[in-house]
Amino acid sequence: MTRHETAFADLEAAFPGRIERGEAVRAQHGAGDSWHPAALPDAVFMARTTEEVAQAVKLCAAHGCPIVPFGAGSCIEGQVNATQGGLCIDLSQMAKLLRVSPEDMDCTVQTGLTRQALNEELRATGLFLPIDIGAHATLGGMASTRASGTMTVRHGTMADLVMGLTVVLPDGQIVRTGGRARKSSSGYDLTHLFIGAEGTLGIITELTLRLTGIPExxxxxxxxxxxxxxxxxxxxxxxxxxxxxxxxxxxxxxxxxxxxxxxxxxxxxxxxxxxxxxxxxxxxxxxxxxxxxxxxxxxxxxxxxxxxxxxxxxxxxxxxxxxAARGLRPGCKSLSTDVCVPVSELPRILAETSADLDAEGIIAPMHGHVGDGNFHLVMLFDEEDAAEKARVQAAHGRLVERAIALGGTATGEHGVGLGKKSYLEAEHGAGLELMKVLKRAVDPANLMNPGKIFDL
Amino acid sequence: MTRHETAFADLEAAFPGRIERGEAVRAQHGAGDSWHPAALPDAVFMARTTEEVAQAVKLCAAHGCPIVPFGAGSCIEGQVNATQGGLCIDLSQMAKLLRVSPEDMDCTVQTGLTRQALNEELRATGLFLPIDIGAHATLGGMASTRASGTMTVRHGTMADLVMGLTVVLPDGQIVRTGGRARKSSSGYDLTHLFIGAEGTLGIITELTLRLTGIPExxxxxxxxxxxxxxxxxxxxxxxxxxxxxxxxxxxxxxxxxxxxxxxxxxxxxxxxxxxxxxxxxxxxxxxxxxxxxxxxxxxxxxxxxxxxxxxxxxxxxxxxxxxAARGLRPGCKSLSTDVCVPVSELPRILAETSADLDAEGIIAPMHGHVGDGNFHLVMLFDEEDAAEKARVQAAHGRLVERAIALGGTATGEHGVGLGKKSYLEAEHGAGLELMKVLKRAVDPANLMNPGKIFDL
CATH class of the missing domain: 3.30.70.3450 (Alpha-Beta Plaits)
Known part of the structure; x- marks a missing residue:
């Protein structure tokens, strides 16, 4: 029994046989690809349409039940971990390419489509979505963490390539942001409000994306x-x-x-x-x-x-x-992190970090999208060794502080989730409070992926 | 005497001799370059620093006095018209290039610098800001209306080129958004919240901008x-x-x-x-x-x-x-407007609009940034002829409705101001209410450029 039984009873009535409560399904939805401890939702709902998502959200909202959106579970900072329980809404079955316009070089997709599957479907058009990340992530998840990858130096991030969204708000209302025009000055930029919000302001259910031609x-x-x-x-x-x-x-x-x-x-x-x-x-x-x-x-x-x-x-x-990095110490955990700095500051931050890691005896190979000043460290540690784990976490903290001090950011593309929350005040100052003002306005009951990015 | 005399008394005490109340100065600040009737502020303050802006805003906020930011006054949709009176904060003296990094191809400027002046100052570096609009606008104003112009097809709009902002919030707090990293996934996108907000959520006082190399x-x-x-x-x-x-x-x-x-x-x-x-x-x-x-x-x-x-x-x-367009009917007023549609819809909207204008006998030359699907009409009318003016406004309304119906937007680069407010519900649906939720959260007393973009 959880405190959200009344919500689940209503959900079960609305979607008979589709509110999963079994341990195995919940365990599949309680963690991403990260070192953060799993936190299982109380129930899982595989949504099929925007309207179903809206209905489920409304029922949760009526009962004060937390909601965690879930795509492919490839996130690195614990974004899907249901630290406050509640309902996980799995969007992976919403995976259709809804339309493509070769003339305008854009398309509209459902949120659960992966970028690999999209590019397969687009092949005959000569177009593709120029975002190349390692993970098999969903496009909704990639928008929610403002993903980017190796081609950002040329084509930008998800923030540059999403033209419009369909979003289910925390009260179950459906909003369409942006559109198919290449640009607009028509009011506030709602699209960018949801990109990078990690599901804390609403659930992205459809995306209109800008495509590019496969180069000669x-x-x-x-x-x-x-x-x-x-x-x-x-x-x-x-x-x-x-x-x-x-x-x-x-x-x-x-x-x-x-x-x-x-x-x-x-x-x-x-x-x-x-x-x-x-x-x-x-x-x-x-x-x-x-x-x-x-x-x-x-x-x-x-x-x-x-x-x-x-x-x-x-x-x-x-x-x-x-x-390959994880293979350097088989059986170990890895703390995968990324920061981003002005390109000219890369030599300095890499030298200082390297010296720090050497002094601490930490094994942490580095690879990065250096055209953007963004790099990753995979910090290896033995989970049984509390002292080593603490040393790794402390060195990680110093890396992030260094990036912020050089005019950079705590994360270039992984997002904040649970893992980077403690650095947001140092990076954003009064801006962090403004983020909370926005969150409270859009989600006053704090039901949408609560406890991610910041605590209220 | 206006109802804001107590605010002006405090402002005069804080900035002796610098709160202008003369008719001529107020008239210079009561209208942009548009057909909208002028609306004069009650007083004008030429700010010199971010801290001065913050102090002036705090004093206005304490007395419930509306605030209208002013750059070059080149806006087309009445964004600077002080329809509710109050204090105009003129930012044109804040026009310094604060720093430039040729290695990282970025710079930081004060809000009142014009793009022409910036590009002059940058000349020796081989870099420039690739936004080419007709007006001699300030960079703060260009960010506030999400300006773009002729090079957008290659380089994007102000939304793509602003990396970070310093903003004075409606309560006088100073917030810094974004930064110098080329990308970030660190929390909500506060930068894009202010870009295109037309000064209704705060006053932009500094901008960090992405530059590009002058082509060979x-x-x-x-x-x-x-x-x-x-x-x-x-x-x-x-x-x-x-x-x-x-x-x-x-x-x-x-x-x-x-x-x-x-x-x-x-x-x-x-x-x-x-x-x-x-x-x-x-x-x-x-x-x-x-x-x-x-x-x-x-x-x-x-x-x-x-x-x-x-x-x-x-x-x-x-x-x-x-x-040249205005020269077709000397002495006439012109309603300059712009819409933006998917590029493939251009032939259709241009044909329908042309037929409409011909049927109404309206003279309205068209030019446009067609790589983005964005075009401008300069609709000429005799202001003394109320029937003609009404006919022009009705045809303008049909143009905007046509753009929205084709998946486009009410304005590609001019912004909403006073002139496009009535179309926002058709374009954004429930999104318009979400914009108001954000406005109420950030500016609960509705003091920042009130009555622009939408009414509360």
Whole structure:
């Protein structure tokens, strides 16, 4: 028995046989892909339509029952953990591509569609959604955490590519924000209010997305540098030259070592840039020559990525980074974190962090979307070793404080969830109180994913 | 005597000799560049710092005195008109470039700096802010109306280029939103809350802006088409090809006629595209050849724009569009409006609107940023002729309704102000009520630019 039995009775009456209470289903919905302890919802509802979501929310609201939206469960900061129990609304069955307009290069999808599935469905149109993250995440979840990934340097984040949303508000009302026009000055920006709100202001059920054309040509390059500074200096120069960069990814020596061990490759275990250029054949060739020159001048060793097979192999290696990192200490937990700073501050924060981790004896390979100043650390620790865990958490705290002090942010793309709440005051100051003002106005009963981003 | 004398007495005590009450100064601050009747503030304060703005706002808040922020007064929808009197805070003296980082391609400015002045100051860095609007507007004002202009097809709007803000809230608190990181998932998006809010949620006093490199090469082309459909079809194809478009502007035959008369030029009086390509020399040449082919296949006549002088001349002609339009009926008023639709709907809305205007005998040349689906009509009328004015306003209403019905928006870049308020319910439905929820939460006394965007 939980204190929300009356809500569940009403929900069961409205959706007979569809309010799941079993341990196994609840356990599947109590945690994302993170080090945060699981917290199970009291019940799970697999919604099929926006109207069903609205009806379920209304019934929960009537009984003061917390609501946690759930997509693919790939979140990293505990965003789906039901720390206050209540109803988990699973949106993964709402996974249709509703419309696509090749002329306008946009589409509308249901929230539970994954980006991989969307891009499969779009293949015949020559268009795709240029967000490339490691996880098999749903598009609603990606909007809710303001996801971005490797192609942000060229195409922006979910915040730049979502044109409009359908959202179920905390009282069960359905709101449509934005639209299909490429731009608008018509009133407050409700779309961006919900992007990055991690489900605390409402549940996204549909998204209108801006697409882009598959480029005529793509070519990659792999470059080993004598130092992190030399690599990031090359990134700054490439950005200033306006090269047709599609992805520009940095890995430190430890991350390359982990990838070598995991994939049985023999890359030089040095700071490494993986670069992807995209555009016309001619432009890609010209710009890769320019990039090669910039990299050489900064002391890089160039590794040819000549064939389409090599290209695929290089990006597969990059996408193995997280699992490869975890493989460095099998059986260990990993605290995956990301911060983002102005690109020019990367050498400093990486040097300081590296010194800190070395001093603490913490194993934490680094990879990052350095064109945006965003990087990830996978901090490994033995969960049985309380002292080590505390040391890792303290070093993590210092990393975030360093990022904020350099004009950066506590998280570039993972979101706040449970894991970054304690840093928001340092980052936002009086802005944190303004966020709470907005939350109280939109969700006065604090039922929508309560306890995420901040506590009231 | 106004009902805010106690506020003005306190303001005068805080800022001796700086609270202007004279008719001339008030008249300079009572209207923008629009057909809306002027509405004078009761007093004007030229602020010099964020702290002064905060202090003035606190004093106004203590006495319930309305506050209207003022930049260059170039707004088109009556955003600065003080319809409820109160204090106008003029920000035009806060016009410093505070910092620029060439490595990170960003800068921080005070709110009253104009984009022209910013780009002058940036010249030595090789960077610029890629927002090209006709008006000499302040950057704070441009953020407040979510301005965009001719380069949006390539670089986005102010919503895409503002990285962070300093804002004085309605209670006088100072909040800093966003920051210098290229992206963030750290909590609610407060920056976009204020962009496009037209000063109704707070006063923007500083902006951190994303810059871009001045391109190696820019080339223009001028193309006369047999029809609007042929021109917009060319636009759709050019967008799908991913050509390095920097600007792509459409003018109808009447607009070209107006430009010929105003500038004593002899352009063919047909639907015309003005195109600007920017990138490397090679890319620009290749893409202009491709564009020439696409245009020819759609029946266009090509007019060479060969020299840098021709290039400047072509864009000067384009920027004369508004004054040229007004010149068609000297002494008349003009209702300048803009809407935005999905690009594929342009032929339909332009044909329907043209038929409507012809049937009503209304003179209204059209020019637009068609790469975004955004276009402007300058509807001319004799202010002494009440029947004609009513006919123009009714036709304007039908234009906006048509845009909304086609999935578009009531305004692409001018904002709502006083002129578009009546269309917001049709466009946003329940979203309009959500906007009011946000306004009431942030500005419970409704003192910040009251009566703009919507009435409470």
């Amino acid at each position: 040509a793509s070519k990659a390059g792999l470059y080993s540098f004598p130092s992190i500074e030399a690599a990031t200096q090359t990134v700054v120069e490439a950005l200033q030259f306006g090269l047709c960069l599609n992805r520009i990814e940095l890995m430190d020596a430890l991350q390359v070592k982990a990838i070598n061990a995991y994939n049985k490759t023999e890359l030089p275990e040095q700071p490494t840039l993986l670069v992807d250029l995209a555009g016309s054949e001619q432009q890609v060739d010209t710009d890769r020559d320019t990039f090669d020159e910039l990299a050489s001048e900064n002391g890089a060793e160039l590794h040819p990525v000549a064939t389409p097979e090599d290209y695929s192999k290089v990006w597969a290696l990059r996408h193995s980074a997280l699992y | 090469a820019s080339k223009a082309g001028l193309y006369s088409f047999p029809s609007i459909e042929a021109a917009t079809q060319t636009v759709v194809e050019a967008l799908q090809f991913g050509l390095c478009l920097n600007r792509i502007e459409l003018m109808d035959a009447l607009q070209v006629k107006a430009i010929n008369a105003y500038n004593k030029t002899e352009l063919p009086e047909q639907p015309t595209l003005l195109v600007d390509l920017a990138g490397s020399e090679q890319q620009v040449d290749t893409d202009r050849d491709t564009f020439d082919e696409l245009a020819s296949e759609n029946g266009a006549e090509l007019h060479p724009v060969a020299t840098p002088e021709d290039y400047s001349k072509v864009w000067a002609l384009r920027h004369s569009a508004l004054y």
